[in-house]
Amino acid sequence: MKKLAGIAVLATAIWFMVELVPPEWNPDPVSATPAQWTSSNQCKACHEEAFSEWEDSWHAKSWIDEDVRLQSDNFENKVCIDCHAPRGVFETGVGNRVLPRSSRRSEGVDCLACHLLPDGGVAGTIDMPSAPCKPKATIELSRVAFCAGCHDQHKTVTQWRGTPMADTGPDCLDCHMPFRDGDPNRGRHHGMAGGHDLSLVQSAVTLEAIRAEGQIEVTVENIMGAHSFPTDERSRAADIFWRPLPTDPEQRDGWTHLHRIRDPYRTEVDITSTLLHALASQDKTGDSPRRTIAFTPPSGPIEVALFYKLAPYYRGSDGSVWKTEDVTDPLMDSRLVHRVEVP
Ligand code: HEC
Ligand code: HEC
Ligand code: HEC
Numbered sequence: 001m002k003k004l005a006g007i008a009v010l011a012t013a014i015w016f017m018v019e020l021v022p023p024e025w026n027p028d029p030v031s032a033t034p035a036q037w038t039s040s041n042q043c044k045a046c047h048e049e050a051f052s053e054w055e056d057s058w059h060a061k062s063w064i065d066e067d068v069r070l071q072s073d074n075f076e077n078k079v080c081i082d083c084h085a086p087r088g089v090f091e092t093g094v095g096n097r098v099l100p101r102s103s104r105r106s107e108g109v110d111c112l113a114c115h116l117l118p119d120g121g122v123a124g125t126i127d128m129p130s131a132p133c134k135p136k137a138t139i140e141l142s143r144v145a146f147c148a149g150c151h152d153q154h155k156t157v158t159q160w161r162g163t164p165m166a167d168t169g170p171d172c173l174d175c176h177m178p179f180r181d182g183d184p185n186r187g188r189h190h191g192m193a194g195g196h197d198l199s200l201v202q203s204a205v206t207l208e209a210i211r212a213e214g215q216i217e218v219t220v221e222n223i224m225g226a227h228s229f230p231t232d233e234r235s236r237a238a239d240i241f242w243r244p245l246p247t248d249p250e251q252r253d254g255w256t257h258l259h260r261i262r263d264p265y266r267t268e269v270d271i272t273s274t275l276l277h278a279l280a281s282q283d284k285t286g287d288s289p290r291r292t293i294a295f296t297p298p299s300g301p302i303e304v305a306l307f308y309k310l311a312p313y314y315r316g317s318d319g320s321v322w323k324t325e326d327v328t329d330p331l332m333d334s335r336l337v338h339r340v341e342v343p
């Protein structure tokens with residue numbers, strides 16, 4: 001009896017060692033070839049660069065993202081789980097809607113969501129049977145349709161497909177997953193910069209203001225040309241404000257709101273979409289990627305600025321929502337993209 005108990009203890013101990021020790025603690029990673037991939041942490045030891053880029057990306061934060069938490073009522077709205085803690089893209093098929101995951105949701109849009117194949121293998125750009133994870137060349141991984149299952153909800157991919165870029169490039173990967181140091185041999189950067197990256201947002205639009213016949217004409221233009229600005233995500237907004245430019249910078253007044261660029265939520269039926277589309281033909285309102293707003297300010301020099309917001313409404317530090325017209329300090333809750341002076 002004692003002997004049997006001893007064996008049971010030993011067996012339990014071995015089980016603990018095999019099952020509970022995280023793979024990155026394994027002293028010899030090359031011998032670690034799990035029959036089944038169950039967590040992105042398993043990829044970390046061998047793919048440190050991709051892992052650390054991904055860890056800093058918003059894909060990795062899609063489950064813990066505060067704005068998503070707020071808007072989904074802490075994921076009480078179950079439909080939000082689908083893409084924010086997804087199962088594998090290859091499970092439902094490239095371009096199709098992904099299914100929600102029931103475990104390790106905190107890993108968000110993780111390595112497995114994008115790389116795991118239905119047979120348990122790993123999708124890569126080339127076949128490498130000798131590598132521990134045995135990647136298989138999977139051309140769909142590099143296609144625009146791969147991003148579409150999650151990113152066409154608000155038609156970002158459809159918009160791109162309607163532009164000349166669909167024939168000539170660049171595509172989603174060229175702009176959002178460029179080669180590390182511009183070198184194709186270095187693989188692609190997994191940071192996937194988007195609206196949180198101010199310099200990327202600055203590269204998407206131009207702002208001009210001129211004086212014409214007593215008026216000021218402010219022109220904004222989507223020069224990125226791949227999809228609308230801001231990308232068709234109803235959580236984003238861009239606002240144009242102006243204010244007089246006094247000779248003494250201490251004497252500056254508050255800003256006055258001039259124009260908002262945004263796609264409203266379905267429930268906001270009294271607001272029309274003012275997105276700057278990539279092409280004139282894509283715009284429901286018949287507008288072009290370029291828009292001019294004319295107004296008559298009091299005489300004297302003014303400054304005009306474009307601000308970008310990750311969440312549509314301005315909120316005070318106490319969380320209360322401001323009407324956009326009442327905002328005089330847009331920087332309280334947004335970022336300056338471009339600023340011009342009109343003498
Ligand atoms: C079909 C896939 C899909 C579903 C379902 C989905 N999302 Fe998202 N969500 C995305 C993608 C893709 C992005 C990033 C694209 C973008 O920001 O333009 C995103 C971004 C967001 C953002 C902006 C996050 C940030 O970084 O600031 C919020 C907020 C958000 N989603 C909330 C929700 C809520 C609330 C629900 C449920 C009602 C939901 N999402 C359901 C795919 C989805
Ligand atoms: C024990 C080490 C090890 C583990 C664990 C591992 N890999 Fe790999 N992987 C390699 C090696 C070595 C290569 C081949 C050389 C290279 O590309 O870095 C490779 C290649 C790849 C490739 C193909 C590279 C290309 O150029 O197309 C992909 C994709 C990949 N791994 C993804 C993953 C993912 C996702 C995981 C986790 C589920 C993972 N790997 C786990 C060692 C590992
Ligand atoms: C949102 C989807 C997505 C996520 C998340 C993702 N990858 Fe990738 N990964 C890709 C795509 C797309 C490519 C290949 C593109 C190409 O070169 O054509 C790729 C390429 C790779 C490669 C090949 C070499 C390189 O760097 O280009 C490796 C290795 C890799 N990924 C590992 C990982 C690991 C490890 C994780 C998790 C830490 C991860 N990936 C997360 C989409 C993703």
Ligand code: HEC
Binds near residue numbers: 061068084109148149
């Ligand atoms: C399985 C679903 C899924 C796939 C596939 C996917 N994404 Fe995402 N992506 C998301 C979600 C969800 C978010 C929002 C994360 C958050 O909460 O901020 C996001 C965010 C982004 C962002 C915005 C980052 C920011 O600053 O807010 C970019 C850019 C992006 N993805 C690019 C891509 C590209 C390019 C591809 C194709 C290679 C791709 N994604 C594939 C789900 C996905």
Ligand code: HEC
Binds near residue numbers: 203
């Ligand atoms: C010519 C370069 C270019 C191409 C091609 C491109 N984008 Fe973008 N993308 C940008 C720039 C610049 C921004 C920042 C401005 C904005 O948000 O509209 C951006 C923003 C985004 C964001 C961030 C939205 C947010 O709310 O944070 C997502 C998601 C995105 N793009 C997805 C895609 C997908 C999917 C494709 C392929 C169909 C694609 N992009 C093709 C340049 C590009």
